[in-house]
Amino acid sequence: MHSTARRPSLSDAISGIDRSAPARGTAPRRDTGRAVTSRAVWLGAAGLAATLVIWWVATHAMTAPGSLGRQFAPDSAFASLPSLFSEDHLAEHALVSLRRVGTGLGLALLVGVPLGILIGRVQSLEHTLSPTFQFLRMVSPLSWMPLAVMSFGIGDRAIYFLLGFAALWPVLMSTAAGVAQIDRRWLRLGESLTATRRELLLHIILPAIAGPLLNGIRLAIGILWIVLVPAEMLGVSAGLGYLILDTRDRLAYSELTAVILVIGALGFALDGIARLLARALLRSDR
Template structure:
């Protein structure tokens, strides 16, 4: 049985690698076709991007920019969890509150976080605070909805059992509700991470002096297009690793 699972995992990994390789080949062929008419297009190719990565690390402090972006992701996600999980819990528990807040929350959820850029800058100034606000605003909605859904899906028999044992509110929360909604919250966190990573790059164009979004602007202004594409590769790779970590955490929790 373990041998079959091992072969399936290996086949899955190989298929994934083949898919990535196909994308790289298509990228290289597309750039090569464009370079016949415009030599500048060659700078946007995968080979040029990979070749310039060492210079990005040593000269442009790539690791510093990665650290700044990951810090902002962590702070934005922490704010979103601190707001979204309790709000989602209340919405899932109190039907009247759900009825009252659902229209407003759906309205706010449909507004692009980037639409708040001018207001965020005007209210919070430039630097990290408006970036944190935009990231938290983008990430809070998946967490709210996933948490509310998890609360509503908890088996009523577990709640009745806790009540019949005269469990306190704190005991009900930590022994019934938290284990019951944890998987849903982690699903919301995984979705939120994907949204955060998309919003991060334009959000880091709000007057900050570090981060991958800032580095995109810097390489564009210097006409260093091969470096720009290298940063794009780094953004994709880091986003993939963050999502993989979220999936692993979800699977680990599901095995507990």
Template sequence: MPARAALGVLGLAAIVALWWLAVAALARHNALAAQFGPLAAWQALPDLISEDRLLAHICASLRRIGVGLACAIALGVPLGFVIGRIKAIEAALSPALQFLRMISPLSWMPIAVMSLGVGDPPVYFLLAFAAIWPIVMSTAAGVQHIDTRWVQLGESLAATHAEMIWHVYVPGIAAHVLTGVRLAVGVLWIVLVPAEMLGVSSGLGYLILDTRDRLAYPELVAVVLVIGALGFMIDYAARSLYHRFGAQPTQD
């Protein structure tokens, strides 16, 4: 939609203009504020790419996102399926899962480091822990909302368990699972930056700390903008995936 895209561009331009005006006003009383402006961030971006190996840090962060999401899907979809399918298990596990879901993933940071050491393993754990809950809940909701007539039809045709799962449950819960994945991706991207402050030597979170320690404030702002841009693109990809494979066709 060209009109919608044009409005989006205008909105972003307005935010940048307000940002520039705010920094310009603050810079009159504090010279340091000028380093946080959009122009300074844009000028720092080439050095950030060449000297600080920005692309390598982006790849490290995306790898961790991929591993964390894959672990969350591998654990969350089967767990959500069982919870949605068997009422007794839902009643037994729901209080514990709701309790764990309400604990901030960042609260586990000290325990993760003490248990798994420094490096990637605790980051993977925190990301998987953060992403698993929307996937579990969406999958369980999808199983519970499957049309019982399809289940009865499969059973009347003497379908095996594998056939029921593949031909009835998988198509029936696909939209819900993809919704959970999209929500999980948003949570992952938020948790990623503080999680990458756990003794790793690469990633966008590490780069935030590095630019802060070097007092390279224009580069710090540039990294923040890169994080926002990448998050936007990842969410766009997740939405496109949902509309491609998960959206239900409308019936006239």
């Protein structure tokens, strides 16, 4: 009887390699890592507390009680937060802004990841498109506001265009850099196993670029959050940027300062989530 041996697939070959085995001569340092992380958290919290104290001292020392400048003090801002949540529906405005940021990031991923993979794989294409992309990357996304309004009108579509354009470049560049840094021996292994392009993409390229891509997403979130507020001043009736304009027009400067604090807190939280995802992925690859 003749037995036919099954050709090993690319996933079988990759799964057979033990990536989790520790290097020789190295000992686990989990406890040390936890101590460093705990210390960093406490130092960061102390830094934030010191910043609030300095802010409070500066505003109270430079302004008189009941003056306009006193409304920019941190205690005035925190005191106005309950009214913002109840009367101005701050949570709803924040959700609208988060939805716009998510849509802009999704558009950037939809365009930037495939294009970045293509540029990273085809060197002639990189040489052809790199000068154009570097030129466009240096143009402020807010410079496109008149064109966005003329093309898409006032509303969400113009904001999506501006946010997607702003987030595209860190996503595209990090993806292309991640593809360029892939060990060619992995690609040759896949080709020796007659892997299809889809198998190379799923089992080698995407896992290899996950770390750089998450770092690019983190950079994109920071840019998105900066561009969001002025972009939401394009005649929309909801969002944190709209709320900034609304509180300014009502001369409610304590509420305006509170909105600024909320914008900073949400941006900080989004960056922290992206950072945790990147760290978790790097740990899983060890």
